[in-house]
Amino acid sequence: MRLTGNANDAEDLLQDTYLRAFRFFHQYQLGTNAKAWLFRIMNTVFLNEYRKKARQGETISYDGLEDFYLYNRLTDDLASGDRPEIENPQKAVLEKLDIEVIQRAIDALPIEFRETVALATLEEMSYQEIADALDIPVGTVRSRLSRGRKLLQKALWAYLNGEETRG
Numbered sequence: 001m002r003l004t005g006n007a008n009d010a011e012d013l014l015q016d017t018y019l020r021a022f023r024f025f026h027q028y029q030l031g032t033n034a035k036a037w038l039f040r041i042m043n044t045v046f047l048n049e050y051r052k053k054a055r056q057g058e059t060i061s062y063d064g065l066e067d068f069y070l071y072n073r074l075t076d077d078l079a080s081g082d083r084p085e086i087e088n089p090q091k092a093v094l095e096k097l098d099i100e101v102i103q104r105a106i107d108a109l110p111i112e113f114r115e116t117v118a119l120a121t122l123e124e125m126s127y128q129e130i131a132d133a134l135d136i137p138v139g140t141v142r143s144r145l146s147r148g149r150k151l152l153q154k155a156l157w158a159y160l161n162g163e164e165t166r167g
Helices: 007-023 034-053 069-080 089-096 099-107 111-121 127-134 138-160
Strands: none
Touching (some): 034 111, 034 127, 111 127, 127 138
């Protein structure tokens, strides 16, 4: 669901993944991480289909994103007196966000960041496991995770300020 954003497409992706895994099972190396192997197959199947359907869109640079965006916005609000009720920014965020809001924010990320953030945050996979699952270098995992988390912070800030719909 995190990759496709649609239950029917997710079911199709899962079937295609298991079909390909069954067809190429002879290439699986015993003793290696089967979960990472299946995630890599799923990612490959999804990306191949995504590339077929994708149209060339607007290019957006994610390099200008600020570190600790969400925390900095909350501390700025606290320091400026705009929100005197906020004593502890971390506590304020945790009180207003639940797992469903965070999940929706992750689902709204661009695909290359969505899959990396989801595997690290929700599946609790290590950098190496993510690299194996997505068939990308560990450095790319770190980069995508960093940028994806920055985008996630911006989305959560928008949610906290009512700039995005909550339902």
